[in-house]
Amino acid sequence: MRKDPARLEFEIQARDGSARTGLIRCGHGEIATPAFIPLATKASVRSLSAGEVAELGYVLVLGNAFHLHLSPGEDRIAAHGGLHGFMGWDRAIITDSGGFQVFSLAHGGVADEIKGRRGEGEGRAKVEISERGVAFQSLLDGSDRFIGPEESMAIQAKLGSDIALVFDECTPYHADRDYTARAMERTHRWLARCLQWHEREGPPGQAVFGIVQGGVHEELRREAAQKVGEAAVDGIAIGGTLGRDKPEMAEVLALTAPLLPADAPVHLLGIGEVDDLMRAIPLGMDVFDCAVPTRLARHGVALAPEPEGRFRIDLAKQRFADDDGPLAEGCPCEACRRHSRAYIHYLARARELTGARLLTLHNLTYMERLMAGAREAISAGGYGAYASAVLAGAAPWAAPVAATGAAAGPRPNEG
Amino acid sequence: MRKDPARLEFEIQARDGSARTGLIRCGHGEIATPAFIPLATKASVRSLSAGEVAELGYVLVLGNAFHLHLSPGEDRIAAHGGLHGFMGWDRAIITDSGGFQVFSLAHGGVADEIKGRRGEGEGRAKVEISERGVAFQSLLDGSDRFIGPEESMAIQAKLGSDIALVFDECTPYHADRDYTARAMERTHRWLARCLQWHEREGPPGQAVFGIVQGGVHEELRREAAQKVGEAAVDGIAIGGTLGRDKPEMAEVLALTAPLLPADAPVHLLGIGEVDDLMRAIPLGMDVFDCAVPTRLARHGVALAPEPEGRFRIDLAKQRFADDDGPLAEGCPCEACRRHSRAYIHYLARARELTGARLLTLHNLTYMERLMAGAREAISAGGYGAYASAVLAGAAPWAAPVAATGAAAGPRPNEG
Numbered sequence: 001m002r003k004d005p006a007r008l009e010f011e012i013q014a015r016d017g018s019a020r021t022g023l024i025r026c027g028h029g030e031i032a033t034p035a036f037i038p039l040a041t042k043a044s045v046r047s048l049s050a051g052e053v054a055e056l057g058y059v060l061v062l063g064n065a066f067h068l069h070l071s072p073g074e075d076r077i078a079a080h081g082g083l084h085g086f087m088g089w090d091r092a093i094i095t096d097s098g099g100f101q102v103f104s105l106a107h108g109g110v111a112d113e114i115k116g117r118r119g120e121g122e123g124r125a126k127v128e129i130s131e132r133g134v135a136f137q138s139l140l141d142g143s144d145r146f147i148g149p150e151e152s153m154a155i156q157a158k159l160g161s162d163i164a165l166v167f168d169e170c171t172p173y174h175a176d177r178d179y180t181a182r183a184m185e186r187t188h189r190w191l192a193r194c195l196q197w198h199e200r201e202g203p204p205g206q207a208v209f210g211i212v213q214g215g216v217h218e219e220l221r222r223e224a225a226q227k228v229g230e231a232a233v234d235g236i237a238i239g240g241t242l243g244r245d246k247p248e249m250a251e252v253l254a255l256t257a258p259l260l261p262a263d264a265p266v267h268l269l270g271i272g273e274v275d276d277l278m279r280a281i282p283l284g285m286d287v288f289d290c291a292v293p294t295r296l297a298r299h300g301v302a303l304a305p306e307p308e309g310r311f312r313i314d315l316a317k318q319r320f321a322d323d324d325g326p327l328a329e330g331c332p333c334e335a336c337r338r339h340s341r342a343y344i345h346y347l348a349r350a351r352e353l354t355g356a357r358l359l360t361l362h363n364l365t366y367m368e369r370l371m372a373g374a375r376e377a378i379s380a381g382g383y384g385a386y387a388s389a390v391l392a393g394a395a396p397w398a399a400p401v402a403a404t405g406a407a408a409g410p411r412p413n414e415g
Numbered sequence: 416m417r418k419d420p421a422r423l424e425f426e427i428q429a430r431d432g433s434a435r436t437g438l439i440r441c442g443h444g445e446i447a448t449p450a451f452i453p454l455a456t457k458a459s460v461r462s463l464s465a466g467e468v469a470e471l472g473y474v475l476v477l478g479n480a481f482h483l484h485l486s487p488g489e490d491r492i493a494a495h496g497g498l499h500g501f502m503g504w505d506r507a508i509i510t511d512s513g514g515f516q517v518f519s520l521a522h523g524g525v526a527d528e529i530k531g532r533r534g535e536g537e538g539r540a541k542v543e544i545s546e547r548g549v550a551f552q553s554l555l556d557g558s559d560r561f562i563g564p565e566e567s568m569a570i571q572a573k574l575g576s577d578i579a580l581v582f583d584e585c586t587p588y589h590a591d592r593d594y595t596a597r598a599m600e601r602t603h604r605w606l607a608r609c610l611q612w613h614e615r616e617g618p619p620g621q622a623v624f625g626i627v628q629g630g631v632h633e634e635l636r637r638e639a640a641q642k643v644g645e646a647a648v649d650g651i652a653i654g655g656t657l658g659r660d661k662p663e664m665a666e667v668l669a670l671t672a673p674l675l676p677a678d679a680p681v682h683l684l685g686i687g688e689v690d691d692l693m694r695a696i697p698l699g700m701d702v703f704d705c706a707v708p709t710r711l712a713r714h715g716v717a718l719a720p721e722p723e724g725r726f727r728i729d730l731a732k733q734r735f736a737d738d739d740g741p742l743a744e745g746c747p748c749e750a751c752r753r754h755s756r757a758y759i760h761y762l763a764r765a766r767e768l769t770g771a772r773l774l775t776l777h778n779l780t781y782m783e784r785l786m787a788g789a790r791e792a793i794s795a796g797g798y799g800a801y802a803s804a805v806l807a808g809a810a811p812w813a814a815p816v817a818a819t820g821a822a823a824g825p826r827p828n829e830g
Contacts, residue, residue, distance in 0.1 A: 042767060043761065049750075049773055049776075050753065076736065076761075080737075080757055086757070088755075298768075321491065322494065335464075338465065339464075340503075342487075342491070342501070343495070347459060353461045353462040353768065354460070355459075
């Protein structure tokens with residue numbers, strides 16, 4: 001670990017078991033943790049303006065080096081004040097390295113595959129992987145492109161993100177142990193090259209997070225945790241497959257977490273379902289990014305305190321056609337304060353943009369309140385009760401945050 | 416004309432030549448005129464929530480009886496508090512009768528045709544027009560439907576709009592004089608039936624506007640103006656083809672306007688381009704609805720003070736790729752305050768929802784400021800100078816609103 005307050009500081013303010021709440025201070029703001037990070041993959045949180053994302057309470061969004069390299073290009077973004085200036089966002093930005101995306105061109109549908117489902121019938125793009133990096137064709141214009149560790153860091157430097165992620169290979173669930181081990185070793189060599197490049201040419205204020213790979217294999221995760229923890233990184237991300245299902249994910253995280261430096265901010269990559277977050281936070285995870293809340297919104301699905309339904313309700317279902325209630329009782333978002341399930345059912349069925357937008361506002365409000373509750377609960381030493389209540393179907397704003405005892409109970413609705 | 420303050424009042428507060436500014440008071444608010452009416456055809460202003468439409472300064476939106484009848488149905492909407500309750504909008508609503516839409520099923524692409532362009536290659540739906548009304552098949556589910564004057568008024572009664580429009584036939588440009596005359600006469604018989612139905616069964620507080628048809632034919636427009644003006648309507652809308660081009664439109668409006676009752680609020684249906692509004696206001700038109708500002712936004716086009724370019728700029732054009740300026744200098748909208756043309760160019764090219772949304776906010780801000788300027792200018796007796804400045808390329812917020820003289824000049828930017 002590197003500790004350079006000019007790049008990043010992580011202050012743990014309270015602990016409740018292994019769960020912790022604190023502040024990540026970086027170039028453009030302070031992020032209260034645990035935090036959910038909305039995706040601004042292509043320089044916007046889909047359907048929202050930057051101002052609205054801030055109003056929802058978010059301080060950190062995640063952009064993607066691969067997508068922004070292909071269009072509009074990092075040089076164009078740099079010419080407009082970096083990603084902050086380009087997208088009109090003056091709070092913090094973390095950028096993904098593009099490793100996940102270039103390898104998904106090769107593996108095909110990695111997003112599915114790392115969860116243990118093989119991609120089917122997807123066209124494989126022309127991709128060549130070597131020690132130097134990954135050559136591929138742009139799906140936008142067919143042009144030849146190359147991204148390796150140095151290229152990824154150079155893109156992220158021009159994007160000017162507050163936190164860059166190193167270039168890595170995210171190995172899928174179906175990769176065997178041998179492939180996973182070799183990929184991990186190359187990822188470690190790439191980690192060194194990323195840090196060398198960044199030391200020499202990176203923006204002085206930009207922090208770098210290393211990525212722990214190793215798939216579901218304990219000894220590989222152990223090796224990766226040690227290697228990344230010893231490197232001059234400002235924080236640690238956990239990537240790669242975490243197994244085929246939620247129990248296996250919990251296992252892999254439980255074995256990986258204790259191996260990480262105790263004072264490093266930990267970013268669990270690509271995980272953002274309500275129950276996953278509730279179970280990852282007590283293992284010491286601090287930040288989480290995930291496409292699910294915003295993608296679900298665009299498909300007519302709202303987050304809701306429904307443990308039987310994966311904490312989701314599909315508004316397009318006929319049973320909501322005459323439902324006068326809000327998406328989630330007590331939710332302080334604009335959709336819930338002002339609109340009924342019946343209206344949003346209708347908008348979702350009619351594929352109206354306003355429906356996608358109201359659901360995006362709701363889902364991101366839900367995630368922010370879920371994490372705000374977790375932070376309060378950890379501060380009060382009541383995380384266990386909070387998480388249990390949420391997992392049993394309490395809304396984030398109604399679950400108890402105080403430590404168990406006489407004073408505990410549901411909070412008044414703060415909306 | 417009927418004058419029932421329990422339904423609608425129109426108070427003209429100032430005149431400047433034939434242009435006038437005033438207030439329409441109806442069940443859910445006071446509309447300052449001249450006013451632009453955003454379309455909420457299917458119960459939402461696309462990409463905006465109801466709250467945002469209000470924040471933009473709009474008091475009146477236009478819903479559509481045809482679309483809302485097909486889905487979700489007027490009974491479902493009535494069960495949720497009418498269109499106001501269903502869409503969470505507590506300000507005023509005017510509903511279109513559906514006449515335009517059912518006849519467009521027959522004529523095919525009436526929207527183009529009334530402007531003199533024949534629709535080409537469009538499938539014709541099964542439609543039967545009779546004295547009683549129009550039978551057609553729903554394009555959504557193939558079900559048989561029938562809308563005539565009574566049905567349209569019954570739908571609008573259930574929607575609970577503040578202002579209903581009578582059921583009429585909007586004749587296209589290519590209809591000959593004889594067809595236009597016969598259609599107009601039927602429209603007048605339908606007007607009587609609409610008013611009879613509404614007198615008997617309509618909501619007491621709902622106002623009804625009659626529609627003046629007659630195509631481009633002076634004697635028909637004269638006859639229609641007289642007929643509708645004598646009926647027990649609360650206001651008058653001008654519909655049908657206004658000719659093949661802008662000069663012909665100005666001619667048809669100039670001959671129709673003086674024939675209308677002087678104290679009736681006048682709604683010019685479906686017209687909303689910047690120059691058209693500037694030329695229609697001094698003829699005594701009060702409110703305008705049009706799909707153009709919001710539809711353009713979804714196609715990457717911003718309204719701008721560019722008379723050479725139909726007051727539009729197409730953000731997808733390459734010349735905006737590195738343009739750091741706002742969509743329109745001095746515009747107070749969120750897109751202009753916070754974002755560059757370069758960013759919106761990128762979002763438009765990438766077809767990102769946030770782009771459609773920012774452009775919708777901009778275009779509706781532009782229209783509201785255009786009309787606010789017109790209102791101020793009429794009050795100050797300076798409408799001529801205001802309209803000339805806008806037509807010559809001044810932004811609505813920078814065009815002079817005071818009467819010509821020493822005090823005249825561009826206003827400070829109010830944004």
